[in-house]
Amino acid sequence: MDETLRKHTLGVMGVYGDEPKLEIMGLFLWRGADIPKPMLEHPQFEYFKKQKLDPKNESDRKLVSEFWIKGEDEVVNDKKC
Numbered sequence: 001m002d003e004t005l006r007k008h009t010l011g012v013m014g015v016y017g018d019e020p021k022l023e024i025m026g027l028f029l030w031r032g033a034d035i036p037k038p039m040l041e042h043p044q045f046e047y048f049k050k051q052k053l054d055p056k057n058e059s060d061r062k063l064v065s066e067f068w069i070k071g072e073d074e075v076v077n078d079k080k081c
Contacts, residue, residue, distance in 0.1 A: 004038045005030065005038055008036065009028060009029070009036070010029045011027060011028035011029065012027055012067075013025070013026030013027075029064075
């Protein structure tokens, strides 16, 4: 998946919390309006929470901005990201 999406995708993922309660959170942005085929075919993709974001929507822009700038403690304590 990495090589096929590298030119078209920007993303960040992290593992947060302490064992045994770990949580994986991330944000992917890619070109176009549809989910790329390699992403759809990935075995773990069915478990992802998916949300189409509108760059013209203020709350969507805020969600992305907050996710990129928050520290680990803030992300774990704020489940909206």
